[in-house]
Structure formats: C-alpha cells, structure tokens
Amino acid sequence: MDWKRDVRSLKGIGPKRASELHRLGIDTIQDLLSYYPRAYEDRSRVKAIASLVPDEPAAIRGVVRRVQEKRPRRGLSILMAYIDDGTGMISVSWFNQRYLSGKIKAGVKVFIAGKVGYAFGGHGQLAMKRVTAFEILDGQEGTESLCGIFPIYSVAGSLSQTFFHKIFRQIFAEDFSAEETLPPKICAKYKLMGRMDAVRAIHFPENLAHLKHARDSLAFEELYLIQCGLFLIRKHTHEEKKGIRHLPDHKLIRTLLSLLPFALTEDQATAWKEIKRDMERPIPMRRLVQGDVGSGKTVIAMLALVKTVENGLQGALMAPTEILAEQHYESFCRILEPLGIRITLLTGRWGREKRQTIYETIAAHDVDIVIGTHALIQDGVSFASLGLVVTDEQHRFGIAQRAKLAEKGKMIPDALIMTATPIPRTMTLTIYGDLDVSTIWHLPPGRKPIRTFLRPMSRRPLIYQYVRKQIESGRQAYVVCPLVEHSDGMDLMAAEEVYEELRANIMRGISCGLVHGRMKAAEKDRVMQAFYKGEIQLLVATTVIEIGVNVPNASVMVIEHAERFGLSQLHQLRGRIGRGSYDSCCILVSEMQTESARERLHLMVETTDGFKLAEADLRLRGPGQFFGSLQHGMPDLKVANVLQDMDILLKARKAAMETIHSHEGLDAVLPILMQRYQAHFLHILHS
Ligand code: ADP
Ligand code: MG
Numbered sequence: 001m002d003w004k005r006d007v008r009s010l011k012g013i014g015p016k017r018a019s020e021l022h023r024l025g026i027d028t029i030q031d032l033l034s035y036y037p038r039a040y041e042d043r044s045r046v047k048a049i050a051s052l053v054p055d056e057p058a059a060i061r062g063v064v065r066r067v068q069e070k071r072p073r074r075g076l077s078i079l080m081a082y083i084d085d086g087t088g089m090i091s092v093s094w095f096n097q098r099y100l101s102g103k104i105k106a107g108v109k110v111f112i113a114g115k116v117g118y119a120f121g122g123h124g125q126l127a128m129k130r131v132t133a134f135e136i137l138d139g140q141e142g143t144e145s146l147c148g149i150f151p152i153y154s155v156a157g158s159l160s161q162t163f164f165h166k167i168f169r170q171i172f173a174e175d176f177s178a179e180e181t182l183p184p185k186i187c188a189k190y191k192l193m194g195r196m197d198a199v200r201a202i203h204f205p206e207n208l209a210h211l212k213h214a215r216d217s218l219a220f221e222e223l224y225l226i227q228c229g230l231f232l233i234r235k236h237t238h239e240e241k242k243g244i245r246h247l248p249d250h251k252l253i254r255t256l257l258s259l260l261p262f263a264l265t266e267d268q269a270t271a272w273k274e275i276k277r278d279m280e281r282p283i284p285m286r287r288l289v290q291g292d293v294g295s296g297k298t299v300i301a302m303l304a305l306v307k308t309v310e311n312g313l314q315g316a317l318m319a320p321t322e323i324l325a326e327q328h329y330e331s332f333c334r335i336l337e338p339l340g341i342r343i344t345l346l347t348g349r350w351g352r353e354k355r356q357t358i359y360e361t362i363a364a365h366d367v368d369i370v371i372g373t374h375a376l377i378q379d380g381v382s383f384a385s386l387g388l389v390v391t392d393e394q395h396r397f398g399i400a401q402r403a404k405l406a407e408k409g410k411m412i413p414d415a416l417i418m419t420a421t422p423i424p425r426t427m428t429l430t431i432y433g434d435l436d437v438s439t440i441w442h443l444p445p446g447r448k449p450i451r452t453f454l455r456p457m458s459r460r461p462l463i464y465q466y467v468r469k470q471i472e473s474g475r476q477a478y479v480v481c482p483l484v485e486h487s488d489g490m491d492l493m494a495a496e497e498v499y500e501e502l503r504a505n506i507m508r509g510i511s512c513g514l515v516h517g518r519m520k521a522a523e524k525d526r527v528m529q530a531f532y533k534g535e536i537q538l539l540v541a542t543t544v545i546e547i548g549v550n551v552p553n554a555s556v557m558v559i560e561h562a563e564r565f566g567l568s569q570l571h572q573l574r575g576r577i578g579r580g581s582y583d584s585c586c587i588l589v590s591e592m593q594t595e596s597a598r599e600r601l602h603l604m605v606e607t608t609d610g611f612k613l614a615e616a617d618l619r620l621r622g623p624g625q626f627f628g629s630l631q632h633g634m635p636d637l638k639v640a641n642v643l644q645d646m647d648i649l650l651k652a653r654k655a656a657m658e659t660i661h662s663h664e665g666l667d668a669v670l671p672i673l674m675q676r677y678q679a680h681f682l683h684i685l686h687s
Contacts, residue, residue, distance in 0.1 A: 003030040010170060012163070020157045029171060033199050035164075036218075036638065037151035040211065041113045041133050050087035052116045052126055059113040060085060060128070061137070064106055083110060083128075091119050092128040109137040133161065149205040168203045181221055181672050183665025186655045193217040219640035220652050225673055227649075227656035228666075230433035232673075234286070235660060241412040243284035244313065244387050249276070252310040253303065255339060260299065262444065268296055271438035275304050275416060278436065279388070285414035288432050290422060291440030292610035293575030294447065297418045300440075301390045302332065304416055309341055309368045313387025317371045320392065322347050323528050327550055328392070329371045336369070346372035346381070386413045420575070421568065422610035424618050429649060441611065450578040452586045452605045454562075463558060463587050464506045470556045471510055471537045475582060477556040479540045480573055482564040498560060499540040507538055516542040543569060552580030562588035562604075563597035567617035570600075571610050596620055 006028060008018045026032050047058045062085030070078045079094045081104050092112055094100055104110070112134050119127035133152055153164040180187070180195050187194065193201065193213050198221075201214030257264075264272060271289055278285035291297050305315035317332075319325040329345040336343060344367040346358055361367045365384035370376065374391065417435065428437050455463060467477050479502070481495040499514040513536035515527045524544065530536045532551055539554075543565075557577045562570065570588070578584040588605075592598045603616050640648065659666055 003028065003033070005029050007032055010167060012167060012170070017158060017163075020159055024156060024159075032167070033171070033203075034638065035153065036202055038154045039132065039152045040205070041150045041152060042208070043111070043113075043150050046111075048087040049083070049085045049090050052088075052090065054116050054118060054126060057113070057115050057132075058128075059111065059133075060090065061111050062086075062109070064104055064108045064110060065089065066106060067101075067104055069101060079104065081110075083112065090116075090126055090128055092131065093120075094131070103136060111135045111137055135161075149208060149211055151203055151205070172200055172204065181669070182224065183659060183668060185664060186224070186659065190220065190651055190655060192220055195221070215639060216645075216648060219645050219648050220655075222637060222640050223645070223649050223652035224656050224659075225669070225676060227433055227653045228659060228669055229673055229677055231656055231660040234434045241284055243282055243412050244279075244311075244414060245282040246279040246307055246311045246387070246414075248280060249307065250310050252306055252339060252341075256303065256306050256335070259335065259339075264299070265296065265440075265442065265444050267291070267440040267442055268300060268444075271300055271440055272303055274436070274438045275300065276307070279304065279307060279414050284412040285388075285416065286435050287415070287438060288417045288419060288435045289438045289440065290419045290428075292422055292443065293420045293572065294443055294579060295420075295440040296444050297392075297420070297440065298328065298331070301392065301416065301418060302335070304388055304414075305369050305390060306336065306339075306341065308387035308414070311387060313385050314362070314365065314367070314383050315369045315388045315390065316376055316383070316386065317369065318374045318376050318389065318391045319371070320373070322349065322373055322525055323532065324392065324550070325372050327532075332369065332371065341369060342367045343369045343371065346370055346376055348373065348375060388414045388416065390416045390418065392418045420572070422614045424611065424615040427618070429653060433653070448578065448581070448583055450574060450584040450586055450608060452574070452588065452608075454588045454590065454592075454601050454605050457589060457591055460589060461506070463589065464502065467538070467556055467558060468506060468510065471507075474553075475556060476531065476534065476536075476551060476554040477538050477558070478554060478573075478576060479538065480557065480559045481540065481542060482561050495540055495542050502538070502540065510537050511535065512538045512540065514540045515544055517544050543573065550579055551576070553582070555580060555582040555584040557584075557586045559586065559588050562590040562601055563592055563594070566621060567600050567603060567613050570604050571608075571613045574604070574608070575610075 006018075007013050007021055007026060008015075010029070013021070021027070021032070024035065026035055041059055043059055045059060046061045049060055049062065052058050052060070060083065062083040064081050065084045066082045068078075068080045070080070072078065075096075077096055077098055079097060079101055081092050082089050083092060092114075112128055112131060114128045114131040114133075116126055117129035119125045133150065151165075153159075153161060155161055155164075182192065182195070186192070192198075195217075198214040198217045201210050202218065205211035205214065271291075275285070275287060275289075278287055289297055289300055301317060305317060308315045317325075317328060319328055325347060326345065329343065332343050344358055344361065346355065346362075350358075358367075358370075359381055362370055363382050363384055370381075370383075423432070467479075471477055479498060481498050495514060495516050499512060503512045513527045513531055515524050515531075519527075527536065527539070531539045531554075534553065554577055557574060559565070559570065559573060565573070574586045577586060586604075588601055590597065590601055592601060600616075600620060603613060607613065658664075659669060
C-alpha cells in the first residue's frame with residue numbers, strides 16, 4: 001500500500017467522510033496514520049460494579065437491564081441505561097445521542113469506560129459519568145479488542161470511535177513497505193522501534209510495554225527532527241558565517257564597570273563572562289539571556305554594547321515598545337554620554353525628515369549606539385559597521401525571526417537576546433535549541449520583596465480605600481482587569497467598567513487613566529507616558545502593561561478576577577511593581593471557584609521566584625497552553641511531551657547533533673523535515 005494514497009481509496013470513506021477528515025487535516029493514508037489516539041483505555045482492568053468508588057476513572061462490563069428515554073424539554077433528550085454485571089447495577093446517561101437509542105436495548109452486553117460519580121437525584125447511587133469509551137460487545141466487532149489496551153480517538157461528526165477502529169484495521173490488513181524516517185544507525189543505537197512497527201503499535205498496542213516503546217520511538221523521532229532543524233539553523237546562521245572577533249576588554253569597559261553604582265551579582269558576572277567569550281570568538285554570537293523581571297539584564301546589555309563600541313563598531317538595542325526604548329535611551333545617555341559614547345533614539349514618533357537625518361548619521365557612523373523598537377532592523381536602516389544587536393524582551397518572536405535577524409549585513413553581527421519570561425530549566429532546549437543560553441537565576445540583593453495578598457470580591461471597598469491612601473501618600477497604582485468590555489453571560493469586571501466605577505466613586509479627585517489592547521497605539525502610548533510622568537496616578541489596564549513601562553513610583557497593583565490569568569502572566573504583571581525603593585504590594589482579587597485557581601493563586605502568594613512559577617504553570621496548564629502563551633513559534637508536538645520526555649529529548653538532541661556533524665543520513669532527514677515542518681524551518685531549507 002502506498003502511504004500517499006488518498007483516503008477516499010479506502011472502503012467506507014465517501015465524499016462526506018473525506019471532507020470531514022479533510023477538516024481534521026487528513027487527506028492521505030499517511031495523514032490518517034498519524035492521527036494518533038488521544039488516550040488509551042486499559043481494558044485489562046475492568047472493575048466489578050460493586051467495587052466502584054466515586055471520582056475515579058473505571059471501566060466496566062455488563063448487561064443492559066433497563067433503558068429509559070426522556071425529553072425534559074425541547075432540544076434535550078436523555079437516554080439512560082442500567083448496567084448489571086452480577087455484582088451490582090449502575091446507571092449511564094447519554095445526552096442528545098439519539099442514534100444510540102436503537103442500539104442500547106435490554107439484554108445487550110456492553111463495555112463502558114468513564115468516570116464514576118453520583119447519579120443526579122439518585123440519593124447517593126453511583127453513575128458512570130463522562131463516558132470516554134463505549135462499546136456494544138455482542139456481535140463480531142470488538143471481540144478482538146476486548147482485553148488489553150484500547151485506543152481512543154478524538155471523534156468529530158460521523159467519524160466515530162468505531163469508524164477509526166475499523167479503518168485502521170482495514171489499513172493494517174494490507175501489506176506495507178514503510179519509509180523509515182531516521183537513519184538506521186540512529187535507530188539501532190538508540191534502540192528505536194522501526195517507524196512502521198511503531199505506527200502500527202500506536203493504533204494496535206499489544207500491551208503497555210509495547211505501546212510505551214512505540215510511543216517513545218515516535219516521540220524520539222519528532223524531537224530528533226526538530227532538533228535537526230534547530231541545529232541546521234544554528235549551523236547556517238552561526239557556524240558557517242563569518243562573524244566579528246571582538247578584542248579583549250579595554251579601557252572603556254573597565255571605566256564603565258567602575259562607574260556602576262553596584263557590583264555585578266554572581267549570575268550577572270557569569271552571564272557577562274559567557275557573552276564576552278562569545279563576542280571574542282570569530283563566529284557570530286547567538287546568545288539568550290533569561291532572567292526574571294528586575295534581575296538586572298539591562299546592565300548586561302549595556303556592557304555588551306559598550307564592548308562593541310570599544311571595538312570601533314556600532315551597536316543596536318531593540319525594545320518591544322516605544323516607551324521602553326525611551327527609558328533605555330535615558331538611562332544609557334546618563335551613564336554613557338560622559339564616556340563620550342554617542343547614542344541616538346530612533347522612534348516611530350518622529351517625522352520622516354528627522355528619521356532620514358538619523359539614518360544618515362547611522363550610515364556615516366556618526367553615532368555609536370542606536371536604540372529603538374524592532375522596526376529599527378526591519379526599516380532597512382543601514383549601519384556603517386554593526387557589531388552587535390541586542391533585542392530586549394524578544395520572547396514574542398519565533399525562531400524564524402531570530403534567524404532573519406542574523407541574516408542582515410555582510411559580516412554577521414553578534415546577537416544577544418534578552419527575555420524576562422523564565423522558562424523552566426527542562427524546556428530551554430526545546431524552545432531555544434538554536435541558541436546558547438545564559439540564565440540570571442537570582443535578583444540583585446537589597447530588593448524589597450513584593451507582598452502579595454489574596455482577597456475575595458467582598459473586600460474590594462477596603463482594598464480600594466487602601467489604594468487611595470497609598471496614592472494620597474504619593475505612590476501610583478495599577479488596576480489590572482481581564483477584559484475590555486463587559487461580555488454577555490460572563491460576570492467579569494471589565495476594564496472600562498472598573499475605570500468608570502472607581503473614578504466616579506472611591507477615586508474621585510484622583511487622576512485616573514485607562515489603557516487596553518483595543519486602543520490605537522498612539523493613544524495607548526500617550527496614556528502610558530502620562531502614567532510614567534506621574535500625571536496619571538491610577539492606571540486601569542488590561543494585560544497590555546505586561547511588557548510596558550518601568551515606573552518605580554508605582555508600588556501597588558490590584559488584579560481583578562485574578563483567576564482568569566495564568567501563573568506566568570500574573571508573575572509578569574506583578575513585575576511591574578516593586579521597582580523602586582518603596583514597599584510594594586500586589587492584591588489578587590478572586591472568588592477562586594475552581595481547585596486549580598486556588599492552587600495558582602496560593603502559589604503567587606507564596607513565591608516571587610519566576611522560575612518556580614513557570615514550572616508550576618507548565619505543570620498546571622500542560623505544555624500545550626503553556627507553549628501557546630509564549631508564542632514561541634515552535635512546531636506543535638504531536639507525540640512528545642516536554643514535561644515528561646526530558647530524557648528522550650536529551651537523547652534525540654545528541655542523535656541530531658551526530659547526524660548534523662557526520663552528515664550520515666542527513667539526505668534522508670532533510671526531505672522529511674521539509675515535509676513536516678516546512679513553515680518553521682523554511683528559510684534554512686531553502687538556502
Ligand atoms: P531587567 O532584568 O528587568 O531588565 P533591570 O536591568 O532593569 O532589570 O534592573 C533592575 C534594577 O536593578 C535596576 O534599577 C538596576 O539598576 C538594578 N541592578 C542591576 N544590577 C544590579 C546589581 N548587581 N546590584 C544592585 N542593583 C542592580
Ligand atoms: Mg529590561
């Protein structure tokens with residue numbers, strides 16, 4: 001059988017199902033084969049009904065004794081069956097699944113897996129809730145999958161569990177000659193199951209060990225391919241290009257170090273040493289510095305920029321917002337202008353003419369350090385001799401952008417990327433596999449810790465009285481809300497509502513501002529500026545302030561509906577305060593209706609360590625959502641799980657490195673990389 005064959009060539013797939021499959025991204029048999037089960041039921045552990053315990057998943061087998069159908073109201077039909085296995089009886093309900101009514105009849109033998117709970121209005125009787133698998137056992141079908149491990153697919157429309165089981169049986173009944181993805185040597189060395197066997201085992205596992213071996217092999221393959229992609233980027237943008245060899249530190253750097261009002265912390269010193277070493281090598285630097293908000297990354301950037309200036313080159317610093325660019329500009333000027341370093345701010349605010357003049361000074365090397373937003377690079381600004389590009393808070397950009405950055409210019413400038421999003425230690429390799437990473441684990445000493453409190457909605461009047469007192473004593477405050485407008489059906493405090501409420505009542509006489517994502521950039525900027533300058537005392541905002549400004553005078557933050565935010569996001573938000581010499585306090589307002597909200601918010605109260613919170617966030621929300629919120633530009637993982645597969649990742653990374661260095665089997669890997677991850681690695685594969 002040919003893997004690339006259209007699914008319509010299979011029995012049982014007509015135009016309707018073909019279009020339903022197409023919606024799932026499945027057109028060929030190969031696509032279908034990689035539609036992996038979302039879970040497995042271990043049917044070797046069927047339980048006796050008498051032994052079931054509420055809130056636990058369970059599988060049962062028994063005979064239907066009685067069936068009831070109800071129509072409590074229009075559009076709702078309930079089918080209820082009572083199952084008896086000789087030890088006891090339990091009810092199962094299906095909602096609006098009328099096609100089942102002809103099939104589930106008294107006397108029919110069934111298998112059901114789900115979660116055990118209490119029957120609605122059943123006076124403590126148990127029921128099977130949230131049915132994950134259901135099968136009628138009479139008849140030929142199912143008998144072969146009666147024991148052992150049973151795959152469960154995500155179903156849609158007419159594509160039922162039974163459909164998937166049947167279609168895979170049909171496919172595997174034919175003979176296959178599968179293409180292997182991995183070089184045979186790698187397969188042998190890492191004891192991987194052949195691709196074809198692994199795919200078959202994923203759909204028809206013989207037992208748990210067999211399934212694990214298959215899954216691990218496919219996870220390995222997936223991580224291996226991505227790591228190959230990352231290594232290729234690295235090779236392309238890093239090792240094969242001629243970079244700039246900076247000279248060892250000279251007078252300027254030494255003067256700067258002596259001028260700093262503090263000594264570098266141990267983590268900062270290590271990061272600086274690593275950066276220096278990279279800069280002094282002839283291959284381009286591609287280094288990421290990760291450190292929590294306030295960990296002191298700016299001074300590291302400054303040192304690196306001064307180093308490039310000391311070498312007679314120019315440096316660029318890209319900030320994520322205009323305001324941050326301006327803040328960096330001010331602090332850089334204060335420290336570096338006395339040393340004779342020429343600094344320019346390039347902002348979108350200025351007119352064409354002024355920008356044009358600046359372009360000319362940059363091209364003529366009449367300026368040493370240029371600070372701006374990332375438009376700085378995209379505008380086609382041409383530097384006389386660019387030695388280093390620093391990007392601040394670059395976590396919102398994917399690998400593709402990182403690679404693009406390095407492609408500017410003839411000589412490749414060194415690249416330093418700063419991110420304030422702590423990534424759990426175990427994940428840096430998957431996300432930043434193409435970069436070297438320096439980490440600032442600890443904040444500089446003497447920082448006043450931010451105190452965090454958790455309060456119910458009923459305490460809002462008291463909370464805002466406290467906020468008002470703080471403002472009256474000269475501080476500024478943030479109030480963060482999850483949504484802009486009140487949206488139907490959700491009882492959420494929207495930013496606009498809160499703004500109006502506060503202004504009209506408890507904050508009367510205090511100058512308040514509102515900023516949210518739907519405002520025009522210029523207007524947003526104007527409000528943020530006013531807050532920065534102290535003209536606005538209380539800023540009501542949505543998460544747009546996450547990577548906003550540095551306002552040391554702002555020492556209070558209230559987060560409404562705190563349960564609506566992820567841990568990492570709450571941490572980023574909280575990082576807006578505690579930047580000055582004042583006691584800072586963050587108040588999380590929430591009713592905490594769910595267990596997970598309670599856990600998250602208590603963690604926020606307990607710790608301010610961004611790495612700890614990121615790890616917890618990853619654990620609580622799962623890799624999918626965690627990755628999603630980072631907008632990292634990495635391909636989605638289909639099999640591998642970054643939380644659990646660290647050991648596989650390390651092995652796959654090692655194998656990928658072997659392949660890239662030895663070239664052995666690379667010819668076979670490239671087309672597959674192309675086919676699977678084209679969108680992510682296109683730029684390298686094309687060059
Ligand atoms: P971020 O990592 O968020 O960019 P910053 O670079 O803005 O952090 O630093 C936060 C504050 O810490 C700044 O006021 C800076 O002057 C101060 N700082 C940085 N390094 C040290 C240090 N080694 N000792 C004391 N204070 C420091
Ligand atoms: Mg910073």
